[in-house]
Amino acid sequence: MxxxxxxxxxxxxxxxxxxxxxxxxxxxxxxxxxxxxxxxxxxxxxxxxxxxxxxxxxxxxxxNPPRLLGLYIHGSPVSSTQRFVPVLPEPPELLAAAVRTVEGYSFPTRESEANLARHCWNGSVFTTLCGNLYGYQLQHEVHNPLCPRATAISINPPLTFNPAPPATGFEVLTREEEDGSLSYYYVFMELSYDEIGSTVPPKHWTARVYMLQDGI
Incomplete structure (x- = not known):
């Protein structure tokens, strides 16, 4: 009782x-x-x-930040292939099917192109599609390997990148907004020398900033 x-x-x-x-x-x-x-x-x-x-x-x-599923690796900057390597041991309660789905996902490319993973966040993978078939261009895309049926989001128009002088450089930054959405910032820097091969510090800089917020 x-x-x-x-x-x-x-x-x-x-x-x-x-x-x-x-x-x-x-x-x-x-x-x-x-x-x-x-x-x-x-x-x-x-x-x-x-x-x-x-x-x-x-x-x-x-x-409870998202658990790390794995890493993307590729052999060289010009390689068109990369593979997903899951972390070991797998986190508790992680469905093996999710890892298999990501492992089986392929980033679409065409002839003379390489699609390289540059950043991952909350299941989204930000990639740079490099192509030199019709002049060197960079096309940035956002993929969701966990939902392979979803269409990749592209940043249009493609951003031209000239590896020859004047010197150039770029970086992709991300920020999570208050509502949980993700913003991507593409920062492109270009500097011009008065003469090719000159050792005099450049006087002219050009900066371009592009923003992609949840596919817009």
């Missing part, structure tokens, strides 16, 4: 805790894995609304 009373009291205490939204949110924030959060959100409508709130999801991402 005493055991039944203790069990009932424990159930009542748990039920009282789960009725408090603030405390329930703190519990859901610490489930650690997105897959567990999805299961929790399926318990009832109340849990679903708490777990799908944008403010909650931002806090969840901060406490």
């Amino acid at each position: 005493e055991d039944d009373t203790t069990t009932t009291a424990a159930k009542d205490a748990v039920s009282m805790v789960l009725r408090l939204d603030g405390l329930l949110i703190e519990i859901l924030l610490r489930v650690a894995f997105p897959t567990t959060l999805v299961r929790a959100a399926a318990v009832c409508k109340r849990w679903y609304h708490l777990a799908s709130d944008m403010g909650f999801l931002r806090r969840f991402r901060k406490l």
